[in-house]
Amino acid sequence: MNNEAEYEALLADLGLARAVRAKNLKVYGDSILVVAQVNGVFEAKDDTMDKYLRVVKGILTQFNEWYVEHIPREVNTKADALSQFPSSEIENYTRSIYLQVLKTPTIHVISLIVPVGVTSYWIDPIKTHIETGWLSDDAQEARKLSVRALRYSLIEGILYKRSFIIPCAKCIRPLEVEEALKESHKGIFGQHLGAGP
Structure with missing residues (x-):
């Protein structure tokens, strides 16, 4: 389940990169499995992971260059802060934060x-x-x-x-x-x- 969430986060990031019409992309992720699957180091043996991987690879072909690198979770402070957000008091945030609630996994919607x-x-x-x-x-x-x-x-x-x-x-x-x-x-x-x- 955690790896599905990591893929969903990656797909959301790729969608944002496409929205701003980025041509070259450098992605940092703290999931060793997802980073290794996207880079072709590990195979996606599970059917769900394979579907996610195919969707991600399809989107990555739309960039001129892309690079996906693993970083340790403790170094990924922005992602850690966002992961804590759902359990936080929303009124404590003074800046605009946009949330997207997924009712269905992206691979079932696409x-x-x-x-x-x-x-x-x-x-x-x-x-x-x-x-x-x-x-x-x-x-x-x-x-x-x-x-x-x-x-x-x-x-x-x-x-x-x-x-x-x-x-x-x-x-x-x-x-x-x-x-x-x-x-x-x-x-x-x-x-x-x-x-x-």
Whole structure:
């Protein structure tokens, strides 16, 4: 379980590096196993570790140069401070800290295959960016997507637009509109007067 958390942290870091369009990357990690697997010293024999490794290797191919080095946990003070954060008093922090809560392991969320017959829709790039950190090669489009995605959250695989006034709004495709209208018309207190069957 700890190695899965280490891979999740590595994937989050790689996503940030891609978001700022880094070309060369030096990564420091305190997990001997993860560093050794990424560097090809150890094989990933466990199915879960193999899936994580394949996703990480796929992302690393997008950098011109990359280097992953092991550092002892006691030297990795920033990671140690962040690992203590969930059990700390949040009100003690005066600076902005952004948290991402993963409901599902990244390797279960990432899908490189689009089902046949599903057409692309405006929510797809936003969802893909949140899931994998993907950005367009066009710098202007990548920046627009990064900024736009900040207004959205992915909860159990469903994209929601955040709002300060109303609850999060579920983002749906055109084919889902009719079903959503039926659900909203029924309301929480039953079917409205004059509604159809």
